Amino acid sequence: MKTMTTVLALALVSSTPAFAKAPANPQIDYQGFSGLVGTLAKVREKHRLAWPEFAKRARAEGALLLDARSPAAFARGHLDGAVNLPFSDFTAEALADVIGPNRKRPIYIYCNNNFRDNRAPVVTKAAPLALNIPTFINLHGYGYGNVWELADVIGMDDPAVGWVGTGAPPRVR
Known part of the structure; x- marks a missing residue:
């Protein structure tokens, strides 16, 4: 009986497909992304600007x-003068269409986590998942090295911010 149980168990195991290693996808490179993140850590720290300097530079001629x-x-709302290209739409072609041919053009980025309001349309995200981080990394990965990130936390209702859109608080006269 013991032999019969062993034979049945072996037959069951041998007829069950083994868990195969997931196939490699040459269009996804996690190691490459991880390497880029590590390489850009110090660069990103040097490319974060306080609001007054960020606003001044972002409004300069030729800046994006x-x-x-x-x-x-x-x-629903954005900083005055901003151009929208959703992160999910980043491709070499889409970025070139929005940014133009000059890969050295200064690009200024911000995200929900730059706003203290924590209300639509800038609801705060989990800090490690703030959109500035992958945006900065992806822009560099696509060859745009002159990227600057807003470092401060600002408010939509601050008149100096220049918030436009239906998400803006009512203006007090």
């Missing part, structure tokens, strides 16, 4: 203020 949030969030 890029908002990588969803089109719906952008439509």
